[in-house]
Amino acid sequence: MKRYPLIPTLLAICLVNLATAQTNLIPRPAALSLTQGTMDLQCPLSVRAGSEVDPALVELIRADLELTLSPSLQECMDPNELSLDLIRPDTLLPPEWYSLTVTTKHIALVAVDEAGLYRGSRTLAQLFEEGRTSTELPCMSITDSPRFPWRGMHLDASRHFWTVEFTKKYIDLLARYKMNSFHWHLTDDQGWRIEIKKHPKLTEVGAWRKGSQVGPYSRREYDSTTYGGFYTQDQIKEVVAYAKARYINVVPEIEMPGHALAALAAYPELGCTGGHYEVNKGWGVFEEVFCAGNDSTVHFLEDVLTEVMALFPSEIIHIGGDECPKESWKKCPKCQARMKAKGLKDEHELQSDFIQRIEAFVNSKGRKIIGWDEILEGGLAPNAAVMSWRGTEGGVAAAKQKHNVVMSPGSHCYFDHYQGDPANEPLAIGGYTTVQKVYSYEPIPTELNAEEAKYILGAQGNVWTEYILTPEHVEYMAVPRMLALAEVLWTPKAKRNEADFIHRLENEFPKLEAMKVNASKSLYQVSIRPKQGPKPGEIAVEMTLASGGSFSMTEMAPPYDESMAGLAVYSAPVIINSDRELHGWIQREGLTGPISKRRFLFNKATAQKITLSEPPNERYAEGGAFTLVDGITAGEKRVNTEWLGWRGSVTITVDLGSEQDVRTAGIGALNETYSWIHMPDQVEFSTSNDGKTFALQGSQKVKPGVGRRAFKFDVVAKTRYVRFTVKHPGKIPEGYPGAGNPAWMFLDEIEVR
Ligand code: ACM
Ligand code: ZN
Numbered sequence: 035m036k037r038y039p040l041i042p043t044l045l046a047i048c049l050v051n052l053a054t055a056q057t058n059l060i061p062r063p064a065a066l067s068l069t070q071g072t073m074d075l076q077c078p079l080s081v082r083a084g085s086e087v088d089p090a091l092v093e094l095i096r097a098d099l100e101l102t103l104s105p106s107l108q109e110c111m112d113p114n115e116l117s118l119d120l121i122r123p124d125t126l127l128p129p130e131w132y133s134l135t136v137t138t139k140h141i142a143l144v145a146v147d148e149a150g151l152y153r154g155s156r157t158l159a160q161l162f163e164e165g166r167t168s169t170e171l172p173c174m175s176i177t178d179s180p181r182f183p184w185r186g187m188h189l190d191a192s193r194h195f196w197t198v199e200f201t202k203k204y205i206d207l208l209a210r211y212k213m214n215s216f217h218w219h220l221t222d223d224q225g226w227r228i229e230i231k232k233h234p235k236l237t238e239v240g241a242w243r244k245g246s247q248v249g250p251y252s253r254r255e256y257d258s259t260t261y262g263g264f265y266t267q268d269q270i271k272e273v274v275a276y277a278k279a280r281y282i283n284v285v286p287e288i289e290m291p292g293h294a295l296a297a298l299a300a301y302p303e304l305g306c307t308g309g310h311y312e313v314n315k316g317w318g319v320f321e322e323v324f325c326a327g328n329d330s331t332v333h334f335l336e337d338v339l340t341e342v343m344a345l346f347p348s349e350i351i352h353i354g355g356d357e358c359p360k361e362s363w364k365k366c367p368k369c370q371a372r373m374k375a376k377g378l379k380d381e382h383e384l385q386s387d388f389i390q391r392i393e394a395f396v397n398s399k400g401r402k403i404i405g406w407d408e409i410l411e412g413g414l415a416p417n418a419a420v421m422s423w424r425g426t427e428g429g430v431a432a433a434k435q436k437h438n439v440v441m442s443p444g445s446h447c448y449f450d451h452y453q454g455d456p457a458n459e460p461l462a463i464g465g466y467t468t469v470q471k472v473y474s475y476e477p478i479p480t481e482l483n484a485e486e487a488k489y490i491l492g493a494q495g496n497v498w499t500e501y502i503l504t505p506e507h508v509e510y511m512a513v514p515r516m517l518a519l520a521e522v523l524w525t526p527k528a529k530r531n532e533a534d535f536i537h538r539l540e541n542e543f544p545k546l547e548a549m550k551v552n553a554s555k556s557l558y559q560v561s562i563r564p565k566q567g568p569k570p571g572e573i574a575v576e577m578t579l580a581s582g583g584s585f586s587m588t589e590m591a592p593p594y595d596e597s598m599a600g601l602a603v604y605s606a607p608v609i610i611n612s613d614r615e616l617h618g619w620i621q622r623e624g625l626t627g628p629i630s631k632r633r634f635l636f637n638k639a640t641a642q643k644i645t646l647s648e649p650p651n652e653r654y655a656e657g658g659a660f661t662l663v664d665g666i667t668a669g670e671k672r673v674n675t676e677w678l679g680w681r682g683s684v685t686i687t688v689d690l691g692s693e694q695d696v697r698t699a700g701i702g703a704l705n706e707t708y709s710w711i712h713m714p715d716q717v718e719f720s721t722s723n724d725g726k727t728f729a730l731q732g733s734q735k736v737k738p739g740v741g742r743r744a745f746k747f748d749v750v751a752k753t754r755y756v757r758f759t760v761k762h763p764g765k766i767p768e769g770y771p772g773a774g775n776p777a778w779m780f781l782d783e784i785e786v787r
Pocket of ligand 1: 347356406423
């Protein structure tokens with residue numbers, strides 16, 4: 035490489051800053067400096083390598099770069115005007131490390147391992163895409179290596195099934211952003227997706243369900259269309275080989291002992307009761323699990339794992355281990371007999387015993403297991419790694435016990451969660467994890483010292499697909515959040531900068547579009563939030579854009595005819611006192627964001643003075659008391675900002691401002707027992723003209739049904755104050771998830787007419 039020692043330091047610093055501005059690489063390399071000159075990308079490039087580099091890798095890199103480069107031959111002197119040398123020196127450097135030196139005619143890509151050459155070639159491919167628009171690539175020098183050895187993405191192929199073709203497209207995305215682990219969730223209650231030759235009914239029966247849950251969980255509605263699919267062993271090999279060529283390890287997950295219904299439907303004798311079992315139509319956690327007291331169940335799973343290990347070269351095999359209810363084991367004579375014989379004090383120890391038997395088998399074949407953090411309960415298997423999903427505690431506990439850990443906490447790594455204001459997003463399981471939040475993630479928990487931190491291998495983004503039905507929707511949920519995670523895992527912590535990342539991401543969107551990847555632009559979504567207005571009865575609608583900058587808005591009155599909408603640039607909160615719909619969206623050169631919409635409906639209580647006898651629980655208190663009179667009736671997509679949650683009774687009083695004729699009054703409550711949310715025991719409605727003495731107008735007991743239920747009272751009264759006295763249901767009754775714990779009571783919009 036030529037050197038230019040005379041460049042003054044100041045200029046060099048400018049050039050380094052320029053380098054960041056001029057290259058939109060994701061993930062950002064550890065070190066990049068611009069040198070003098072440019073490479074003319076209109077000329078053809080010859081890729082050269084010595085015999086120490088696998089010819090298949092050379093061919094793959096050549097093919098990929100040709101795709102991005104498309105030179106116009108005529109303008110060049112020599113058909114091999116530009117050259118790229120792939121070099122593997124015989125020196126000691128970290129795995130996946132590479133250096134890339136671009137001069138005017140020549141590129142040297144150096145790495146000690148082929149994975150490093152491949153990662154470097156991804157950098158080069160992105161640089162060529164950049165250069166293609168200007169036809170020039172600035173000369174530069176990069177040295178780069180990953181911060182973490184496990185940079186993963188997961189895909190749930192059970193809840194919904196993805197073709198081999200789409201799975202490869204997903205792997206392409208991992209490859210592009212230098213991720214190196216693909217966690218393939220192949221079995222669950224709703225479908226067994228991998229052919230096992232010794233036990234063919236796993237796919238003949240277990241791969242098919244008689245319908246699927248549709249819509250929000252709270253509705254419990256199902257269609258009756260047979261749904262399913264599975265991968266033949268040849269298809270599995272094809273995907274594994276495709277990933278391997280891109281230096282991506284495929285970690286198969288075979289769920290046990292829970293999430294086993296698809297397998298039990300195929301082989302009922304593997305369960306505690308022998309059936310009847312069916313591949314599940316609905317989402318959730320189910321009591322029917324593999325019997326942990328039956329040796330033949332363990333032998334069956336050993337057969338399965340034997341075939342799995344033959345298909346997947348991965349050193350680590352994922353055995354699930356999460357969400358295994360213990361009810362059927364408590365009632366099962368075989369499970370109880372094993373507990374007695376082995377001196378196991380509870381069912382958690384029985385689960386640990388089960389996992390340890392599986393681990394011993396996997397270890398005997400020279401492989402290791404990883405499991406979700408529940409495998410810590412009842413004692414961790416001796417060599418097991420832990421995937422920490424229920425927060426970071428599991429990861430911390432495992433690292434302190436000197437076990438390897440992959441972090442995947444729901445808070446930052448669950449890409450099935452909402453990524454924008456749920457009011458404007460397709461139905462998701464819940465949560466709220468923006469791309470910025472993912473970018474802020476630090477995989478090393480603060481509780482760990484430097485020695486313990488070494489056990490954190492990295493992190494992984496999870497894409498569970500209960501509510502994801504199409505490949506386009508998978509892409510929407512995964513991208514761009516996986517880009518943020520890729521940078522968290524690759525780039526040195528000190529080099530991470532959110533504003534810089536968001537800027538590079540903006541340049542990445544057109545490329546994703548060209549690759550026909552349906553990336554989410556929720557980052558550019560306008561958030562529309564109601565606040566108490568300056569006077570009672572007025573709402574101040576505040577609109578914000580997380581990515582900053584100006585945006586357009588319209589305000590519409592009924593009948594919400596778009597042609598009547600006035601268009602404006604948002605400048606200040608919009609004050610409204612009657613029914614309105616507001617839209618907001620960003621539009622600037624090359625970038626149109628999604629349109630956010632909010633409709634506000636007024637009744638006599640809307641935006642009036644409201645008081646609570648007890649504040650809501652801090653976990654579900656975001657919008658405060660105003661939430662109950664904010665003009666928005668909480669949707670079925672359960673959103674923290676739309677519902678208030680209590681774990682006790684509450685009295686709610688609204689001052690209507692003056693004496694009013696009232697004919698009906700109501701308040702909404704949510705019944706979602708799966709999430710521990712139960713109906714109030716009783717709601718009383720009373721009225722008053724002085725705000726002190728209240729006259730009882732009616733009382734209602736718990737409403738049957740699921741989802742949002744309104745407690746509605748027909749009254750004829752002239753009143754200034756209205757009051758709802760809402761009685762908490764107490765502890766969750768037996769037979770419901772969370773039995774014995776205090777129930778959540780969720781309330782929302784008050785309606786007075
Ligand atoms: C999980 O999300 N149940 C691992
Ligand atoms: Zn049993």
